[in-house]
Amino acid sequence: MNVLAYLIPISLFLGTVGLIAFVYTVRSNQYDDPEGDARRILNTDYDDKPKR
């Protein structure tokens, strides 16, 4: 049963990391142009100076 003392905090921590990552992506406008962003990754122009 002692393993639970590790597993529960770990699962909660990982879930929180995912949640924070999601909140970050929403706040930084990453869902505004999903189609355009999918194409932009094919283009080398944006790697050095990404735009908002």
Added chain:
Amino acid sequence: MTATMRPPSASACPACVAAPAAEALAESAAPTEAQIALSLPTIHCAACISKVEKGLAAHPGVRSARVNLTLKRASIEAEPDVTAQEMAEYVESLGYEAHELDAGTLNATATDKAGRDLLMRLAVAGFASMNVMLLSVSVWSGAEAATRDMFHWISAAIALPTIAFSGQPFFRNAWGALRQARLNMDVPITLAILLAVVTSLWETALSGEHAYFDAALTLTFFLLAGRYLDHRTRAIARSAAEELTALEVPRALRVNGGIEEQVNVAELAVGDRVLVRPGGRMPVDGVIIEGMSELDRSLLTGETLPVLAQPGQEVSAGEVNLTGPLTVQARAVGRDTSLHQMADLVAIAESGRSRYTSLADKAAKLYAPGVHILSALAFVGWYLYTFDLRTALNIAAAVLIITCPCALGLAVPAVTTAASGRLFRRGMLIKHETALERLAEVDAVVFDKTGTLTSGAPELEHPGTYPKQPMRVAYALAQGSSHPLARALARAAEARGLTPARVSEITEVPGYGAKGMWNGQEVRLGRASWTGATPGAQTAAHLSIEGQAPVSFTFVDQLRDGAEEAVAALQAAGKKTYLMSGDTTPAVEALAKRLGITHWMAEALPADKSARIQALTEEGARVLMVGDGLNDTAALAAAHVSISPASALDAARVASDIVLLGGDLSPISEACDTARSATRRIRENFRIATVYNVIAVPLAVAGLCSPLIAALAMSASSITVSLNALRLR
């Protein structure tokens, strides 16, 4: 790489991310610059993006340019002296179609705040429900005593803040309804969530066996998913509708002491002199003080033939100037123009329509009191039976959770999202929330003629039958004119492979036509009275060559794509079709015959149209009105449901429930079918939800409902309902 996705100000610190308001404040303090938005309907690939962005960045005066491929839009930040028109022309020169968008109209929806808020709450609820479910599964599979209590306490620690955050949309709505002494769907939802949390806490404190934290959280999650779907559907419709409005950039040329300046229509005042060039639309109501021309009034009255315009004549906003420049003195501007007053009348007519209650509202009206009564009865019954407050409250909470309208809350949004998405791909935009349900009930369809069934652009009738010589002369005269008949003539001559005759000294006489010299004789193309021809009933342009009998070119209105298919399909589906137009009797009669419409009405005034629709409604018909002009707006608002093409006037688009984005009319009958199957799916979903309640509620009332059964039943019903909705796609 994500760390550098933002400008330096973000510096990858979480506090900055958490305080976007401060950042926005810092940004707005920057010196003002021109914000330009362009609509780029033809871009589609990575190469298009970089070509447009690089091209724009290289243009002097442009600070930054960003293309949004999803919205097919470019936003440009430029020096204040760079105009949007200039940018649109420049992008056209790069090889992409570009239209200027009114930045003022678009700014309102720059970021979808409400959608983001819902998404955030949805994400939190999803995170919490998954973790709590994990703990609950351990409890269900046999965790006992201290372990179970610990799991319950951890669940409580996760659930309480989550419910406080994610449940807010429901709590707010429920509170709003209760304050006005009404019941809506959110009241049982709120009560169920709160009761579940409170009894679970109580049970946990007394180290009881059952806790419903997982049920409360999944309930919140599923219902938020429904809310979000609903919001997305409307947001897409709203942004597309706004883009349509923004395409009409309201600008006018003001003449001030001989100096012309371009101003926004909003800046015009009564008494200003406005110059309207050929091809331009009247920005104001007023009187012509200078110039001679012809006016296309088809959008306002439905007349296809241009009318003569001369000094002293009154003009209304929305009319199109055709042949010569006109100077107009403004008598009414902005909200006072007849165009806007008509739109305001529509608002009054529309209030009648809002009386339609959607299926979901009807269901909620039955549902909300029923659930509360049932739960109260269960509580009272069990209390009288056991005299144990704890058991009675537990069972009452279980009843509320089990009956909570998870499926009901998802049923309507899931179906409407699927149906609107399908229609959107076919080029139809659903603007009104109950439009689909109303469209499903339609049994009579009323069409407007000009601009709806016909494109409003005339076409030369039987172009092959005219002798070549006069047609070549007419071609030469027509080439330089922007008059719709002249353009149609030139198009037909070109299609026949003719070359224009050598006509010299061509001059356009505004209001009459064009004249020139050919082989030493004067030739004229234009009105019957001016060329000496006898006017006929049909739309015609006349050519006179000195010493010869005049030739009359007759025109027919070109049918819009899909008009014949749409009418035929609607008639085949057993719907009555009508044609109502402000145009002349022969023109309307000919079109009605061509399309096989037996009931038609010509020379109808706007009031006639709406009166006829009201009469039809009183006879028990559910009328779908399809129209585009200002003369249709009252009828559009009076009808049970209405459709207007994207080319319609803004006022007509505002009044209609559905906008046809393409020029093709054929999706109309398909839309009726989709609407009918959508309504059928909604009803099916209600039935599924009812069946599940009929099975689960007796279990809950009997006190047999463990949290496991509650969670299973709730998820199962939500998923069935969503899958059923997906069948529509």
